[in-house]
Amino acid sequence: MSNKCAVCKKSATQTCSACGQVFYCAREHQKQDWKQHKKFCVPFKITTDEVLGRCVVATRNLRPGEVIMKQAPLILGPKVVSAPLCLSCHKKLNLEEKARYECDKCKWPLCGQECEASPLHQAECQVFAQAEFVPTVKSDNSRQPVYSSIAPLRALLLKRDHPEKFKILRQCQSHLSEHLATPVYQILRNNLVSFFIDVLKMDTDETEILTICSIFDTNCFDVRNPKGTVNVRGLYPTISLLSHDCKQNTRHSFHGDDFHLLLTATVPIKKGELITTTYTQTLWGTLTRRAHLKMSKHFDCTCDRCKDPTELGSYVGAVNCTECGDGSKIVSCNPLDKAADWKCQKCGFVIEGKEMVWGTDFLKDEISKLDKRDPKGFEEFLVKYKETLHQKNSFCLQVKYALIQMYGSLEGYRLAELEFSVVLLSVVVVAVVLVPVVPVVPVPVVPVLLVPVVPVLVVPVLPVPVVPVLPVPVVPVLVLPVLPVVVPLAPVLSVPVMPLLPVRVVAVSPSTKKSKC
Numbered sequence: 001m002s003n004k005c006a007v008c009k010k011s012a013t014q015t016c017s018a019c020g021q022v023f024y025c026a027r028e029h030q031k032q033d034w035k036q037h038k039k040f041c042v043p044f045k046i047t048t049d050e051v052l053g054r055c056v057v058a059t060r061n062l063r064p065g066e067v068i069m070k071q072a073p074l075i076l077g078p079k080v081v082s083a084p085l086c087l088s089c090h091k092k093l094n095l096e097e098k099a100r101y102e103c104d105k106c107k108w109p110l111c112g113q114e115c116e117a118s119p120l121h122q123a124e125c126q127v128f129a130q131a132e133f134v135p136t137v138k139s140d141n142s143r144q145p146v147y148s149s150i151a152p153l154r155a156l157l158l159k160r161d162h163p164e165k166f167k168i169l170r171q172c173q174s175h176l177s178e179h180l181a182t183p184v185y186q187i188l189r190n191n192l193v194s195f196f197i198d199v200l201k202m203d204t205d206e207t208e209i210l211t212i213c214s215i216f217d218t219n220c221f222d223v224r225n226p227k228g229t230v231n232v233r234g235l236y237p238t239i240s241l242l243s244h245d246c247k248q249n250t251r252h253s254f255h256g257d258d259f260h261l262l263l264t265a266t267v268p269i270k271k272g273e274l275i276t277t278t279y280t281q282t283l284w285g286t287l288t289r290r291a292h293l294k295m296s297k298h299f300d301c302t303c304d305r306c307k308d309p310t311e312l313g314s315y316v317g318a319v320n321c322t323e324c325g326d327g328s329k330i331v332s333c334n335p336l337d338k339a340a341d342w343k344c345q346k347c348g349f350v351i352e353g354k355e356m357v358w359g360t361d362f363l364k365d366e367i368s369k370l371d372k373r374d375p376k377g378f379e380e381f382l383v384k385y386k387e388t389l390h391q392k393n394s395f396c397l398q399v400k401y402a403l404i405q406m407y408g409s410l411e412g413y414r415l416a417e418l419e420f421s422v423v424l425l426s427v428v429v430v431a432v433v434l435v436p437v438v439p440v441v442p443v444p445v446v447p448v449l450l451v452p453v454v455p456v457l458v459v460p461v462l463p464v465p466v467v468p469v470l471p472v473p474v475v476p477v478l479v480l481p482v483l484p485v486v487v488p489l490a491p492v493l494s495v496p497v498m499p500l501l502p503v504r505v506v507a508v509s510p511s512t513k514k515s516k517c
């Protein structure tokens with residue numbers, strides 16, 4: 001940063017208030033420079049950190065709710081395995097219900113003629129057509145590996161048609177060596193490499209193809225639309241440089257037909273502070289989050305939340321001590337070591353680390369096996385574990401989110417179908433108990449939201465919501481029960497709708513050892 005006026009180069013003390021990066025000696029010179037400067041005027045800068053690699057830092061104080069950046073994807077495309085989708089608009093195709101429309105030239109299923117004619121589809125259509133490759137897309141709407149070639153093909157077409165954009169993609173971190181050690185990459189190596197070189201006759205090689213796949217896996221965002229009709233991945237060059245924090249200070253959302261991403265501050269971010277996102281699920285406990293980050297992004301998270309046995313007072317990963325039986329919590333003695341013992345904060349009752357890991361896997365498995373079309377199993381889970389899993393425990397939260405999605409929308413559980421007494425009894429608030437240790441996001445408070453749901457859903461707020469904003473099917477406001485705190489609607493709705501898929505949890509296996517940590 002220079003302290004010379006950007007226009008006359010004389011000594012300057014005033015800075016551009018929007019980015020804090022450029023100096024001016026007087027307002028006149030700032031005005032004069034604006035046309036040029038506005039192209040680069042952003043409230044952040046990219047820097048490099050020994051541990052994080054490239055990362056993004058605020059260049060001035062940012063207010064909660066302030067849009068930090070807006071960016072269109074460099075590449076958008078299907079996930080490695082994907083349910084049938086239109087290669088042009090990316091909307092899901094229901095091949096079971098609607099007659100299949102295929103592109104006349106490349107034979108990939110699309111929405112219809114309009115999508116077939118869209119410029120987005122032309123380049124890859126030509127490659128497939130020239131190679132006379134006919135895709136086999138099953139009509140059963142299952143997730144299929146046939147889509148795994150599309151996103152890497154788009155990257156290779158970028159190399160051919162927009163080399164400057166491809167250069168940006170190649171600068172992204174890949175973690176290729178770690179990925180190559182996984183079985184998935186052996187499958188990709190066996191299938192994609194010969195497909196691109198021998199079938200599609202692309203000008204590329206094995207390392208380039210696998211590096212591209214690896215860059216996608218390390219940097220892509222899960223891109224969804226609020227209606228739930230799009231579920232793809234996107235590489236956003238600058239936004240992909242955000243580092244991870246389990247108590248991130250931003251949220252993001254996707255907009256428009258081009259799925260541009262809006263990054264918004266959720267808490268005050270001071271000049272010089274890292275701007276962060278989360279690569280995992282905020283409502284998972286530390287054991288699950290750290291394992292997920294290690295497996296998918298190849299680093300050991302050491303953020304403030306991960307280091308704190310109470311997870312900043314939220315106790316999301318903690319379990320009740322059944323020895324004391326009065327709601328005291330068992331927390332990890334060293335959350336950065338999954339082998340470390342867990343200990344009751346009151347009576348010292350200890351559970352070995354390996355048992356907590358086992359318990360976590362057990363509960364994850366139990367939840368993953370529940371029938372997502374029937375709330376009963378989920379309700380029974382809450383009853384079954386009510387002694388061990390406290391209200392704010394990650395697994396309870398996941399199960400309650402699942403129930404929120406079912407009540408009011410499933411056949412037999414629509415609001416009108418529930419008995420009035422049941423509705424009254426189960427009407428509950430999706431509440432956010434603002435955990436005192438974390439700063440509170442002053443989100444505009446919308447009337448408290450009531451949902452016909454199970455017992456109170458108490459969501460500990462680590463001030464930010466996460467990833468894709470999915471619509472929580474919620475019933476309009478009914479009543480306003482007295483709760484400890486206000487419910488900021490926005491964060492609640494943007495909490496990941498715990499997909500009932502990868503959700504697994506902590507179990508508690510009875511170990512009766514008492515010892516010191």
Ligand SMILES: C[S@@+](CC[C@H](N)C(=O)[O-])C[C@H]1O[C@@H](n2cnc3c(N)ncnc32)[C@H](O)[C@@H]1O
Binds near residue numbers: 054055218243244298
């Ligand atoms: C999406 S990239 C972020 C940009 C990347 N740092 C770069 O230089 O291109 C994700 C990678 O950044 C690194 N990273 C991000 N957040 C981190 C954190 N909190 N601790 C350690 N490494 C982190 C990890 O290597 C991770 O796989």
